[in-house]
Each structure stands twice: as C-alpha cells, then as structure tokens.
Amino acid sequence: xxxxxxxxxxxxxxxxxxxxxxxxxxxxxxxxxxxxxxxxxxxxxxxxxxxxxxxxxxxxxxxxxxxxxxxxxxxxxxxxxxxxxxxxxxxxxxxxxxxxxxxxxxxxxxxxxxxxxxxxxxxxxxxxxxxxxxxxxxxxxxxxxxxxxxxxxxxxxxxxxxxxxxxxxxxxxxxxxxxxxxxxxxxxxxxxxxxxxxxxxxxxxxxxxxxxxxxxxxxxxxxxxxxxxxxxxxxxxxxxxxxxxxxxxxxxxxxxxxxxxxx
Numbered sequence: 001x002x003x004x005x006x007x008x009x010x011x012x013x014x015x016x017x018x019x020x021x022x023x024x025x026x027x028x029x030x031x032x033x034x035x036x037x038x039x040x041x042x043x044x045x046x047x048x049x050x051x052x053x054x055x056x057x058x059x060x061x062x063x064x065x066x067x068x069x070x071x072x073x074x075x076x077x078x079x080x081x082x083x084x085x086x087x088x089x090x091x092x093x094x095x096x097x098x099x100x101x102x103x104x105x106x107x108x109x110x111x112x113x114x115x116x117x118x119x120x121x122x123x124x125x126x127x128x129x130x131x132x133x134x135x136x137x138x139x140x141x142x143x144x145x146x147x148x149x150x151x152x153x154x155x156x157x158x159x160x161x162x163x164x165x166x167x168x169x170x171x172x173x174x175x176x177x178x179x180x181x182x183x184x185x186x187x188x189x190x191x192x193x194x195x196x197x198x199x200x201x202x203x204x205x206x207x208x209x210x211x212x213x214x215x216x217x218x219x220x221x222x223x224x225x226x227x228x229x230x231x232x233x234x235x236x237x238x239x240x241x242x243x244x245x246x247x248x249x250x251x252x253x254x255x256x257x258x259x260x261x262x263x
Contacts, residue, residue: 028062036124036138037171039239040075041208043135048206050076051173054138060119065090067101067117073138075130081109083128083138090117096261098123116240116261121145123260127238137210139239142169147242147258149185154251160188165256167242169213169235171204178202178213180231187252198222202231210235213244 033056040050056071066087074080084107090099098118106113106128113128124140149165152158162185170179183196200222202215215231226248233244233256243257 030060030062032058032060034122034140036071036126036140037142037173038073039137039139039206039210040073040130041135041137043129043133046208048208049134050074051171051176051206053173056124056138056140058124060090061087067099069115069126071138073130073136075134075136079131081107081130081136083107083110083113083126085113096263098261118261121260125239125260137238142171142235142239142242142260144168144242144258144260146260146262147256149182149254149256151185151187151252151254153188154253156188158188160186160191162186162193165258167256167258169204169211169233169242171211171213176204176206178204180213180215180228180233182246182256185254187248194226197226199228199231207234207236209237210239210241 035053036056038052038054039048041047042049052074054071054073056069059068067085067090068087069083069085072080072082085103088101088103090101093100096116098116101115101117103113105111109131111129113126115126117124121143122141123143126138128136130136144167147165147167149162151160165185166183168181180199180202181196183194186193198221199219201219202213205212213231213233213235215228219228221228229247229250231246233242235242240260246254248254
C-alpha cells in the first residue's frame with residue numbers, strides 16, 4: 001500500500017474520521033465517524049441539484065470483514081433519505097488496493113448502492129440511487145494518491161514528469177469554496193521534490209459525475225513559497241478520479257491525472 005500523504009496532518013483539509021476500537025474475544029470493532037460530501041444528480045435531467053454534507057457513523061468489524069453504515073442525505077431541498085447498512089461484506093479488491101461493498105437495498109428508497117473504502121487514507125466513496133429519481137455520490141477525503149504530474153517550464157521548454165504525485169481537495173458545500181493541496185512532485189530535473197503546497201480561495205461547481213474546481217488570479221501558497229496563477233480541475237468518476245491543469249509562478253505549466261484508488 002502507498003504511504004499516506006503528509007497533508008493529512010493539516011486538519012482543515014481532512015474531512016476527519018475519528019475512530020475507537022472495541023476489542024473482545026470474538027471480534028475487533030472499529031467505530032468511525034465524520035462527514036461526507038453528497039452530490040445529488042437528477043437522473044432524468046442529468047444535472048446536479050443539491051450538494052450537502054452529512055455526518056456519517058460507520059462500524060467496521062475487522063474480524064468478520066463487515067461494515068455497518070448510517071447517515072442521512074438531503075436528496076433535494078424537500079426530500080431526505082437515510083443510508084442504513086448492517087453487516088455488509090467488505091470484499092478485498094487487490095486491483096484497486098481497497099475494500100468494496102454493495103447492497104441492492106441500502107435503506108428506505110435507496111437501491112443499487114456501491115462503495116469503496118480504504119482505511120489507510122480514510123477514502124470512502126458511496127454511490128446509490130435515491131427515490132428512483134436521483135443518483136447520489138457521497139465522498140469523504142477527495143484524496144488522490146495515484147496521480148501523475150507533468151510540469152513544463154515555459155521559459156526553457158523543458159518538462160519534468162512526477163509519476164508518484166498526490167493531490168487533495170476540500171469542498172465546502174455551504175458556499176462551494178475549495179481548498180487545494182498538491183504534493184510529491186518536482187518543477188524541473190534540477191529542483192527538489194515539493195512535499196506539499198496548499199492554496200485557499202478556489203471555487204467548485206457540482207457536475208453530473210463529480211465537481212469542477214477552478215481558480216484564476218495570483219495567490220501565494222500558505223507557506224509563501226509558490227504563487228498559483230490558475231487551476232482547472234475536473235473531479236469525475238463519481239469522485240474517484242481527477243485531472244486538469246494549473247500554472248505556478250507564471251511559468252510552470254502543469255497537467256495532472258490520477259485516481260483515489262489503484263488501477
């Protein structure tokens with residue numbers, strides 16, 4: 001498994017899950033609670049109609065290999081559904097380096113539920129049909145540890161590839177503002193690896209498959225080392241993939257493409 005991105009030490013970016021263990025002779029149970037970001041898409045119209053956060057409580061029975069989940073989702077301004085899963089089997093997926101789970105019935109009015117969970121990163125992705133009319137994507141930690149950067153210096157026309165890059169995005173559903181952390185990449189062959197750099201003030205827009213995150217201007221990173229001139233990112237595949245472009249310091253033009261889970 002790939003190591004966890006050090007950006008998780010920054011509390012403002014982490015949609016924090018807190019866990020406690022309940023050990024006994026028969027099983028080891030881990031209770032996890034936190035927030036998920038929900039994007040509700042009208043199936044007929046093919047458009048996002050509501051973005052909201054939900055508090056989720058998840059119980060992972062490590063010994064039995066099952067998961068229990070409960071949280072409520074506002075599908076539209078007047079309709080809320082509750083995801084309720086009890087002792088659903090977690091299936092180890094070696095291809096994606098995570099667990100997957102599914103349920104034909106995930107609660108009252110909820111069908112076709114599918115989920116991905118990677119305990120090492122806290123990445124949790126759940127997708128389901130609500131009320132037969134909306135497709136809901138629930139995500140915790142928009143973190144992409146399987147990502148490649150290509151950075152071109154416009155002054156020298158040289159390009160540096162960083163195949164082990166990482167990215168994390170936090171979206172505030174109240175105003176759709178976004179925060180960005182990028183890391184584990186280099187600007188040139190002669191420069192050192194940038195472990196992490198963080199920017200505020202981006203803007204997100206919900207789409208039918210995820211989110212669009214953009215920025216235009218000149219913003220210095222929180223540590224004062226780099227200036228972000230623009231960012232154009234697409235979160236797709238129900239939140240599991242990300243791609244796009246950005247410019248740093250007016251001359252480093254980057255492209256990126258990656259996933260939350262191995263592929």
